[in-house]
Every structure is written in structure tokens, then in C-alpha cells.
Amino acid sequence: MRGEKLTMRVGWLCLAAVSAGILVFGVVVALFPPAGDAGLYRADGLASAGLGLFGVLIVLVPFRRRERWAWYALWFYPFFWAAHLIGNLPPGDDHIHQVLFIALSLTGLLLPARAFFPPKPSIAA
Template identity: 55%
Template sequence: MQHSSARMKAAWICLLIASVGILIFGVVAAVAPGAGDEQLMRAGGVAATGMGLFGVLITLLPFRRGER
């Protein structure tokens, strides 16, 4: 049982790190779009921010508790 618990803890930590990375990228892309089509980059940044936030919430609430 402990081996499975360690795997689950490692899984939610990795998922949290990936989600936070996506969230940070989305915020940066939405705030400072850089060169090219600014509206398209801002839209992508807002979408990535939402996806990262959703991933963080899923990781911290139901996934960490082991819910299906």
C-alpha cells in the first residue's frame, strides 16, 4: 500500500508542477504578448492561464484525495 501511496504523491506533485508552469506561461503570454499577432498571443495566453488554473485546482482538490 505504501508503494502505491508514494506513486500517487509523486504523480500529483508532477502534475502540480506542470500545471503551475502552464499557468505562469499563460499569464506571461497574456500580459506581454511580444512580437507577432498580439491579439492571437493574448488569446492563447488567456486560454493557457485558464487551463493552468484548472489543472492546479484539479490537482490540489480531487486528484490529491484519490477521487476518480
């Protein structure tokens, strides 16, 4: 039981870090858009902030309650960051954060997977 609590805690902390990173990035871009089309950057920043906020809320409430739908929904993160990495998409040119967020989100989802899919009790005959 203690091991399950630890894996669950590590899992939700990893996912919360990814969510918070997206939220902070979105707020920064919305408030301080780079040179160019400021309106478009602000809209993207606001959308990113919303994605991060929804992620934080999903992680902190239903994920920690071990609601299976939250586990499935948060699989968006590794696919999102993998698409950014493969497509060479922004933000940034170094892509280190994308690899880090992929690793964090996969750790956050795979480590506590047993909490969402416990083994079925065996029926003794």
C-alpha cells in the same frame, strides 16, 4: 500502504508541475505578448493560464482525493503535449519542454494508477 502514499505524492507533484508550467506560460504570454498580433497572443495566453489553473485545481483537490474522473480528465495533458510535439506546434522550437511535460504527465498518471483502480477484494468461498 507507504508505497502507495509515495506514488500518489510523486504523481500529483508531477501533474502539478505540468499545470503550473502551463499557468506560468499563459500569464507571461498574456502580460508580455510577442511581436505580431498582440490581441491573439493575449487571448492564447489567457486560455493557457485558464487551462493551467484548472489543472492545478483538479490536481490539488479531486485527484488527491483519488476521484477517478480527475484521473481520466488529466489524461488531456499527455495527449495535448504529444499533439504539440507531433504537430511541431509552439511554444518554442526546441520541444524539450514538450517531451518533459509528456514524461511528467505520464509519470503522474501511471505511477498512482493503483490508487484509482484498487484490486477487487477476492471472495473466499
